[in-house]
Amino acid sequence: MLQEVEQLIELQKLDNRIAELETKVSQVPAFLKEVRDEFESVKSEYATVKVKYDTDAETLSKLAKECAENKALLDKAQGKLPNVKNNKEYEAVLKELDVLKKNVNEGEYRILELQESVNASKQKVEELEAKEAELKASLEEKEAQKSEEDSEANTELTELKTKRAEAQSVVKKSIISKYERVRHARNNLAIVRVHEETCTGCYIKVPPQLYVEVKKGKALHQCPNCQRFLYALSDD
């Protein structure tokens, strides 16, 4: 095989692995994304439920205070009954008692109703708090895993880049500049096999004469369609 072809194949191998590792480092893996999404969703649900719980608990405490005041007023009004002097006064006290009793009853009913909702919210808040803590721990674990994987990948990347610089240094500058131009234009792939007269980069047939030349392996050739460098193996 032509020396330049061997050099470019070696370079391409390194570029493939570098691209693979760079993609891996830049991506959020599924195992991390899943936990992160669930954590964010529980966190947001917790925030919503907590606001409702806090608001309802505050309303409940206000209602309890109002109800206690109304009960005190009711007691006070009941205390007036033995001292009424006439029918008119009696009627007036009864009327006042009616209003106060109604207020107290309504207040107690609302308190019961709200208490139920506050209890349910409290339970939900506690559940979500526990779930959030659990997911946070799991998320930290997955993040540590990702960071460890990235660190391994970065070590390998550093080594690969050194190897690549060495591999590049032995190739003619004019070939390297063509290789790089094609690689950047063609999705990181600059040298491909020609198989059954077809370029395996763009899957278009190469002219028969070019195919013969590539098979001879005496010079460097490029695909007329995608410009990738071509090489052939003995069984191509």
Ligand SMILES: [Zn+2]
């Ligand atoms: Zn091609």
